[in-house]
Amino acid sequence: MIMKPIEVIVVIFGVLILNGVECRKGRILNDSILEYSAISCRAHSASIVDYGGVGDGKTLNTQAFKQAVDHLSQYASDGGAQLFVPAGNWLTGSFNLTSHFTLYLHKDAVLLASQDITTWPVVDPLPSYGHGRDAAGGSNVIIQRVTIIAPVTSPNTDGINxxxxxxxxxxxxxxxxxxxCIAVKSGWDEYGIKYxxxxxxxxxxxLTCISPYSAAIALGSEMSGGIQDVRAEDITAIHTESAVRIKTGIGRGGYVKDIFVKGMDLHTMKWVFxxxxxxxxxxxxxxxxxALPEIKGINYRDVVAENVTMAARLEGISxxxxxxxxxSNVTIGMAKKAKKYPWTCVDVAGVTSGVVPPPCELLPDQGGEKLEMCKFxxxxxxxxxxxxxKCSLTMN
Structure with a gap:
């Protein structure tokens, strides 16, 4: 049974909160009790070993996780429940979390993704993508101190969406x-517009991102329900195809607007923008x-990049x-084999200040104080x- 992910907490020596999801550092009080912060503390707890889980890196634990989540879901209306995962390597396929639930990982616990494709069944899409389960989007989501590692040659391995x-x-x-690394979305074409x-x-x-074939932060391409008021700062990207990419097209509808990016440190990429x-x-x-998309109010400031093939590729719709x-205040160091023309601009309009190399004519330099431009x-x-x-967990 698939339940709406309301106030789910995943803890990695702290917490990852979905609709309250956080990942915060915990404090060990003694050998068996950990104190941590969370949006909600849980009244019931159990360990994955209680459901037959084995953390040897070889035993498949998919059913153990599914049984644990299913059993602990009965406490949703009685203070919620938390599932503790001890130190070890826990091989698993996909499993769903449930409402009012904490998945708590010991600091030395690692979830290993099974390489058997049959352990990753295809799930129905959300209604904003065509058809499928009725699930609302997240409200009050906090994700902190999470490390996600996937092979750079693996397709469609978005980090956080x-x-x-x-x-x-x-x-x-x-x-x-x-x-x-982070892909922001809101539904696809007519389904996203309707939803x-x-x-x-x-x-x-x-955010620190390594992604040779994609972006540190992407907005779209499924953005038909709209994306607005995104604030990104202190972004480090290394060997990443682009820093910030907005992806849309005819038929998408929706909008991407009021986007603010400040403080990017970029090393070796194909495009910055x-x-x-x-x-x-x-x-x-x-x-x-x-159904044409509306893209407006896209602000970048305080950017330093090195070894870049092309400064920007900006392509609107006729x-x-x-x-x-x-x-504003953008310095891009071009690679030795950089493109002859660092900027491509078609069907876009805007302004710049203190941008090197000089931008295209559609983004004229306004001069003046850089601090007054593109304010965060x-x-x-x-x-x-x-x-x-403040919550506590007994580690069995």
Whole structure:
């Protein structure tokens, strides 16, 4: 049975919260009790070994996790439950979490993904992607201090995908991926437009990304429900195809607007800025060719990059230009074999200040004080004001 992921907590010597999901550092009180902070403490607890789990790196634990989650779900209305995963290497396929539930990993516990494709069944898509289970998006999501490592040659291994989420905070994460390290989404074509659940008020802080074939942060391509008020700062990307990429196309509809990026340290990449208006894949043939996306208010400032092949590739849609692009205090060091023309700009409009190498004519330099350009919001979002409780866990 698939349940809505409400106030799920995954703990890695702390917590990963979904609709309250956080990953926070814990404090050991003695040999068996750990104190940590979380949005909600749980009244019941159990260990994966109680359900036959074996952390030897060889035994498949998929059924143990499924049985544990199913059994502990009965406490959802009685203070919730937490499942403790001791130190060890826990081989598993996919399993679903449930409501009012904490998955707590010891600091020396590692979840290993099974390499047997049959342990990863295809799940029905969300209604915003065509058809399938009825599940709302996340509200009050905190993800902290999470390390995700996938082979860089593996396709579609996005690190974290906030999809149709409101008030989300992702910070202090380290991701190696064969796809986007963080991909922000909100539904696909006519289904996303109809479902109408945007991703908004998203904070991304202190991300380190390695992704040779994709982006550190991607917005889209499934963005038909809208993406708004994304704030990213202190981003480090190494050997990554692009820093920030916006992906959309005719038939998507929706919008990507009020995007703010500040403080990027970039090393070896193909493009720093990439906005694509010709991303042509569709859920089916029922999309509306007149559904044009709105891309505006895209702000970048305080960026330093080195060994870059091309500064920017900015491609809007004919008759639907992408507007309000702002870049300030950007220094891009070009690679020895860089493209002759570092900027490509088509069907876009915006302004720049203090950008090296000089941008294209569609992004004219305004001169003046760089500090006044492309300002990062000074107000706080609600997710930064979430009050956490002090919890404790007995480690069996």
């Amino acid at each position: 906030p999809d149709s989420c409101t008030n989300t905070r992702i910070e202090d994460t380290y991701i190696i991926s064969g796809d986007d 109408g659940m945007p991703t908004k008020q998203l904070i991304i802080r202190r 990439w906005i694509t208006g010709n991303y042509g894949s569709h859920a089916d043939n029922n999309y509306d060719p007149n 008759g639907d230009p992408f507007t309000g692009i702002c870049m 919001p000074s107000d706080s979002l609600a997710i930064d004001s979430v009050e956490l409780q």
